Amino acid sequence: MLVEAISEPGGAVATEVIDPRTTYRLQPLLHDLVSTVLAPTTALGGPDGQIRPAGVQGLFHADSRALSQVKLEVDGREPEAVGYAPDGPGGARFVSLLRWLGDRRPDPTLRIDRIRRVTPGGMSEQVEIASTASTAVHATVTLELSCDFAPIEVVKSGGDTVPAPAENTGPGELSWESDRIRVTVTGEDCKAEPGDTARLRWQVTLPPGGRIVLRWNAVIDDPEAVVVAPAHAVEWSRPRVVSADHRLTRLLEQSLDDLRSLRLAEASAPGDTFLGAGVPWYLTLFGRDSIWAARMLLPLGTELAASTLRVLARRQGTRVDRESGEAPGKIMHELRRHEFALEGHDLRLPAAYYGTIDATPLWISLLHDAWRWGLPEEEVAALLPNLEAALGWLGEHFDSGSGFVEYMDTSAHGLANQGWKDSGDAVRFRDGHQAEPPIALVEVQGYAYQAARDGAALLEAFGRPGAARWRDHADTLAERFRAHFWVDGPQGRFPALALDRDKRPVDALTSNIGHLLGTGLLSDEESAVVAALLASPAMADGFGLRTMSSQEGGFSPLSYHCGSIWAHDTAIVIAGLARAGFGAQAGALAEGLLAAGESFDYRLPELFAGDARGAVGRPVPYPAACRPQAWSAAAAVAIVHAAVGLHPDVPAGRVLLRPLAGTPLGEVSVRGLRVAGEEVDIEVDRDGTVSVTGLSAGISIEIVGNG
Structure with missing residues (x-):
């Protein structure tokens, strides 16, 4: 019998057990994930704030997954996480560093506070980037987004899912639609890029000692939910x-x-x-x-x-x-x-x-x-x-x-x-x-x-x-x-x-x-x-x-x-x-x-x-x-x-x-x-x-x- 385990940073994928007679998948693990909840909506991701297309991570509404990926990058790199804390029902704050930007000294000069708020039928984030650098900082911030509309029982059994393509439905707006659920993501002052892996993109400049706030939100329309x-x-x-x-x-x-x-x-x-x-x-x-x-x-x-x-x-x-x-x-x-x-x-x-x-x-x-x-x-x-x-x-x-x-x-x-x-x-x-x-x-x-x-x-x-x-x-x-x-x-x-x-x-x-x-x-x-x-x-x-x-x-x-x-x-x-x-x-x-x-x-x-x-x-x-x-x-x-x-x-x-x-x-x-x-x-x-x-x-x- 062979066992193949596929893993990515911040989350486990279902383990596949391969046998000449049978193939089955195991329930994904979640003990090291952070859940932010205001029922019937839940965000599950890593302690770094990232929601990766792996295992049980995602934004869920009722018993379906609305977003399977919400990954923040700066200049194509993931911020380095240093901590997180719950912030009441439906709230969480994630703190990360951008040590490759700003002044070259032991103390970091670029910090990100990612403030997440889940509401019934949606989620929003406020991404605060603060600089204590002595010079201006220019960067490209992207939010990678995917949606697979996976039912919770498919996720629980480690089943395969297929991303649905996003459409550009307005300035800074992306949407995904199945036969019963519609998910709309809107970012302020950003460019929306559709596709199987869609993106919101911001070009930012922080003056010395400056601070900037980026905002986006997701809305889930699910008229057939029973709760x-x-x-x-x-x-x-x-x-x-x-x-x-x-x-x-x-x-x-x-x-x-x-x-x-x-x-x-x-x-x-x-x-x-x-x-x-x-x-x-x-x-x-x-x-x-x-x-x-x-x-x-x-x-x-x-x-x-x-x-x-x-x-x-x-x-x-x-x-x-x-x-x-x-x-x-x-x-x-x-x-x-x-x-x-x-x-x-x-x-x-x-x-x-x-x-x-x-x-x-x-x-x-x-x-x-x-x-x-x-x-x-x-x-x-x-x-x-x-x-x-x-x-x-x-x-x-x-x-x-x-x-x-x-x-x-x-x-x-x-x-x-x-x-x-x-x-x-x-x-x-x-x-x-x-x-x-x-x-x-x-x-x-x-x-x-x-x-x-x-x-x-x-x-x-x-x-x-x-x-x-x-x-x-x-x-x-x-x-x-x-x-x-x-x-x-x-x-x-x-x-x-x-x-x-x-x-x-x-x-x-x-x-x-x-x-x-x-x-x-x-x-x-x-x-x-x-x-x-x-x-x-x-x-x-x-x-x-x-x-x-x-x-x-x-x-x-x-x-x-x-x-x-x-x-x-x-x-x-x-x-x-x-x-x-x-x-x-x-x-x-x-x-x-x-x-x-x-x-x-x-x-x-x-x-x-x-x-x-x-x-x-x-x-x-x-x-x-x-x-x-x-x-x-x-x-x-x-x-x-x-x-x-x-x-x-x-x-x-x-x-x-x-x-x-x-x-x-x-x-x-x-x-x-x-x-x-x-x-x-x-x-x-x-x-x-x-x-x-x-x-x-x-x-x-x-x-x-x-x-």
Whole structure:
């Protein structure tokens, strides 16, 4: 077998693996690229500011690439990069030098600041060239531009693309057009040169100590995009956090910027916002991801949760379709403008795909949690028919032969695994071999138990029938779970990852069991067992929680789901540990994420390698991870929430406070959380003493210690 790798400065190209029997391409890497985002538009390029015709670099809109090259040159040479910095949502600044121009001395005398601004449907740059030279400088500045209109799935699979020719459509203006998208680039005071590789050209003269500013912008017209920018301002508060650990404040600030940049709406309903899953592969509606991100942001207000619930309710399943996985009452997984098919792979997903086993119970619990945080009753009531439909879907799965909620791809070209660990090799036994479907995942049983009880609470509160039925279902599920999921392992008894097609426990120790904490499925004693296992070195001696124990046969620190660390997964477990009273374990995992955030310039990626801290010193990037990514950014809010331990039940008129005490976070002050629309401030001392102001009159407070 031969392996050919083609690379260019600043970006990797897909690797081609050549075999006498088959040829396929690998997903391009992006860990060393800079993303500038204001959804649904993203610029991905090198840290030097260049966007080269390589790999996944480009200017993307929705799920298509609008420009595949944006390369700046001066006198035919690329500037020498010295640094870059993010500049808020949609902004970045890149600094370079022109050392071959100006005075011949050690210090550079020509500097370029390339200030990039991405907006929904476009991008602009301001190129500032400043001279401290003692003589005038004359130069030719060019911007090389290419466009291939490549769909994101072609880019993701490393497929071949063909540049489209540009036309000169006006002074300083170039345009590219496909059957559905038009891209127009305009430069100020420049010459436009069309072609497959088009150019904008400026002739510049800088007097001694002079400065000049060049400007250009791109506009994308894409009327068939299914996602657009929301029609109104950001839905959530921006809390002000002061912490003894300054990493928490910096992580939250960057994360809130990233969350703002990932806001999306459907083209058909721009008034309802949701969070796109991640850049670049998943900048669209994803049921599970959008739900979890909205759930983590509930301490900042209920508006995002409400709109996410409505968006998904409008697309709730109404029929049985084996190709898409749709079923009555089911919440969808993924939305695209057309079929999503990876070149060289069997995967082929319809534009509206329902292949998820957990989005439906998570939708139910998001509605319940938003109600508890103070979502107005009329908004909850409007979604009760969808709640009943979702419970109906859940009930059919409860009544399946196994007695558990399970999945199996019925299309033969959909996702083989349909939980949050949805890679094809994610469900493995302790010895490393893969489980065969249908699969009943451990965390999904926890979600289903919680959804049944949450649904019962909502039905009862709003005078709808069926509450007793769903509590009985939950009780039955709990009994079955204890009888079938608990297995013996090297560290004692623990819940298995899943049950396979033969109803055998898949006996690997994984992070999935941490999602059971807080669902109510575990007893106090069982929660203590799970907490101890999650805090063991095999799971937690990296920068967060490993997806799989390092002692398992399938473990690999750079696998997608079998040993890597996911920020959102760790944050969910932190929240569960804190809520269950395991403050020390929650604090240790939180410190790991803060250390990872510092290493990644406070923009947590989708995932990173699960190496031990003692082995690597800093987290190793997963090279194809999304960044920014919604639920990774939301993890910062989850850490703040766990630190203050605010758990409201607005309909019942009470709030539970269970702050973390004695953790590496130290003292924490948070101003600007929201409960029932009111701004709430909380302060937690190092010893866990807590004070809260701003709660509405009539809400009682109960304070509980946290170990």
